[in-house]
Amino acid sequence: MAASIINIEDGMPKVDGAMKKLKLELNTMRRIxxxxxxxxxxxxxxxxxxxxxxxTHECLRVMKSEGRIKGxxxxxxxxxxxxxxxxxxxxxxxxxxxxxxxxxxxxxTIVVLK
Numbered sequence: 001m002a003a004s005i006i007n008i009e010d011g012m013p014k015v016d017g018a019m020k021k022l023k024l025e026l027n028t029m030r031r032i033x034x035x036x037x038x039x040x041x042x043x044x045x046x047x048x049x050x051x052x053x054x055x056t057h058e059c060l061r062v063m064k065s066e067g068r069i070k071g072x073x074x075x076x077x078x079x080x081x082x083x084x085x086x087x088x089x090x091x092x093x094x095x096x097x098x099x100x101x102x103x104x105x106x107x108x109t110i111v112v113l114k
Contacts, residue, residue, distance in 0.1 A: 002036075002097075002098075003036035003037055003038040003095065003098060003110070004029055004034050004036065004037050004038070005037070005038050005039075005040060006021070006022060006025045006026070006029075006037060006038070006039050006040070007040040008021050008022050008039060008040065008041050008052060008056065009040050009041055009042040009052060009107075010040075013052075015051050015052060015055045018041070018052050018055065018056075019055055019056075019059050022039065022056060022059060023059065023063075026063070026068075026069070026111065026113065027068075029113060030068075030069075030113045030114060034113060035092060035112060035113045035114075036092055036094060036095060036110075036111075036112065036113075037110075037111040037112075037113060038098070038100070038108055038109075038110055038111070039056055039108060039109045039110075039111060040107060040108055041053045041056045041107065041108070041109060042107045043106040043107045053074075053106070053107075053109075056109055057072075057074060057109065060072040060109065060111060067114070068114070069111055069112065069113055069114065070091055070092075070112040070113065070114050071087065071088055071091055071111075071112050072088075072109055072110060072111045072112070073085055073087075073088040073109065073110045074106075074109050075100055075103075075104065075105035075106055075107060075108040075109060075110065076104045076105070076106045078095075078098075078100055078101060078102070078103075078104075078105070078108075078110050079101060079102035079103070079104065080102055081102075085101075085102075088110055088112060091112045092112045095110060095112075098110070
């Protein structure tokens with residue numbers, strides 16, 4: 001089963017709006033039984049990592065600490081040579097078939113829901 005996609009970059013929203021959308025969509029997906037999610041946040045126009053990416057990772061850290069998600073992996077660590085990527089695959093082996101596996105895509109983050 002392919003991951004569901006949440007594109008918080010679409011329409012170039014401000015961080016607050018993008019985080020509201022992210023939380024709402026993750027909660028909805030969890031309620032309907034979806035466990036594999038790919039968040040598209042982009043990498044930022046400055047080339048140093050964008051504000052949506054940073055805010056997404058912070059939001060997901062909080063959600064994980066609260067027990068609302070199982071885990072997440074930044075796209076650049078989503079591969080066989082990174083501990084975070086390997087542990088995410090252990091949680092959800094189906095992600096091994098994701099097109100971004102081992103591609104170091106800085107513009108996405110992979111999430112496993114409870």
